Amino acid sequence: xxxxxxxxxxxxxxxxxxxxxxxxxxxxxxxxxxxxxxxxxxxxxxxxxxxxxxxxxxxxxxxxxxxxxxxxxxxxxxxxxxxxxxxxxxxxxxxxxxxxxxxxxxxxxxxxxxxxxxxxxxxxxxxxxxxxxxxxxxxxxxxxxxxxxxxxxxxxxxxxxxxxxxxxxxxxxxxxxxxxxxxxxxxxxxxxxxxxxxxxxxxxxxxxxxxxxxxxxxxxxxxxxxxxxxxxxxxx
Numbered sequence: 001x002x003x004x005x006x007x008x009x010x011x012x013x014x015x016x017x018x019x020x021x022x023x024x025x026x027x028x029x030x031x032x033x034x035x036x037x038x039x040x041x042x043x044x045x046x047x048x049x050x051x052x053x054x055x056x057x058x059x060x061x062x063x064x065x066x067x068x069x070x071x072x073x074x075x076x077x078x079x080x081x082x083x084x085x086x087x088x089x090x091x092x093x094x095x096x097x098x099x100x101x102x103x104x105x106x107x108x109x110x111x112x113x114x115x116x117x118x119x120x121x122x123x124x125x126x127x128x129x130x131x132x133x134x135x136x137x138x139x140x141x142x143x144x145x146x147x148x149x150x151x152x153x154x155x156x157x158x159x160x161x162x163x164x165x166x167x168x169x170x171x172x173x174x175x176x177x178x179x180x181x182x183x184x185x186x187x188x189x190x191x192x193x194x195x196x197x198x199x200x201x202x203x204x205x206x207x208x209x210x211x212x213x214x215x216x217x218x219x220x221x222x223x224x225x226x227x228x229x230x231x232x233x234x235x236x
Contacts, residue, residue, distance in 0.1 A: 017087020
């Protein structure tokens with residue numbers, strides 16, 4: 001059995017492409033899982049760092065996958081040409097880095113049937129970036145793994161795509177909201193508790209209110225109101 005985490009299994013299970021670029025492949029186990037469990041024909045296991053590439057090479061050889069997995073040193077997807085892969089996995093990176101990888105090789109990703117993304121930060125910015133660049137969010141999933149919430153986004157390029165997303169959809173996911181995803185609900189409840197704790201600390205932490213504290217309190221109260229309104233809509 002290929003040792004992949006609950007989160008990475010969820011990511012891999014969203015893949016339907018047959019030639020996949022695993023960008024930031026780390027130890028290579030997701031690439032191996034895609035071949036063994038998802039019937040992917042070929043994987044490009046790509047990373048910019050020598051350490052992960054060495055481990056990936058070793059694991060690919062251990063599983064006898066060297067003919068179906070190419071381990072490649074690459075800055076993002078720069079080693080690929082348009083049409084080499086019809087799908088990509090980009091997971092475990094910050095949101096801005098995810099965007100840079102896509103921007104730097106936009107022609108490569110536009111030729112793909114799908115991208116599976118799981119950024120670890122600034123997910124609202126990533127969603128907005130995708131939509132602004134013609135990538136439609138066609139599916140989303142969310143998982144709680146090792147005490148953290150993770151979002152997974154499946155998208156594809158459409159030159160005729162013009163739909164936009166609002167701030168709530170960017171923050172919490174248009175598909176997750178539509179699905180009334182149970183993990184999203186858990187996340188919103190968890191986030192609400194944390195925000196209410198912040199407000200309490202702002203209120204009790206200083207006798208003299210500063211402009212900075214007031215601004216922060218307004219921001220937090222705004223998000224609290226947003227979450228409460230969304231929970232009212234999506235909870236059964």
